[in-house]
Amino acid sequence: MYEAFAAELGHVIREARHRAGLRQDKVAEALQFPVPLYARMERGKLIPSVAVLRDLCLTLNVSSEALLHLAAPRAPGDAARQEDLASLRALLRRVRALPEARFQSFLTLLDTLEDA
Numbered sequence: 001m002y003e004a005f006a007a008e009l010g011h012v013i014r015e016a017r018h019r020a021g022l023r024q025d026k027v028a029e030a031l032q033f034p035v036p037l038y039a040r041m042e043r044g045k046l047i048p049s050v051a052v053l054r055d056l057c058l059t060l061n062v063s064s065e066a067l068l069h070l071a072a073p074r075a076p077g078d079a080a081r082q083e084d085l086a087s088l089r090a091l092l093r094r095v096r097a098l099p100e101a102r103f104q105s106f107l108t109l110l111d112t113l114e115d116a
Contacts, residue, residue: 006047
């Protein structure tokens, strides 16, 4: 699990460095890291600490969300899709909390609506 995360993070860091137009030695210097240690991070062999991630974001001029893939680029209509997903999650939480008898009634109601 951590290997896949480290590899993906390393790839994202490397891509951000390329977009910033920086060489490994310049980023390593900014982080006060030896170049081989920084290179291990880009190869996915080392997961940086939170403090180093922060410094990477500042050095590479990239957000932590982008670096960690927490925020995907938004396409037109994404806001509506996100609202739909939030509504579905809320509905699912409510359905899961129903007592068994009410859950069965809910299923019957869905069947009735589906047949209408």
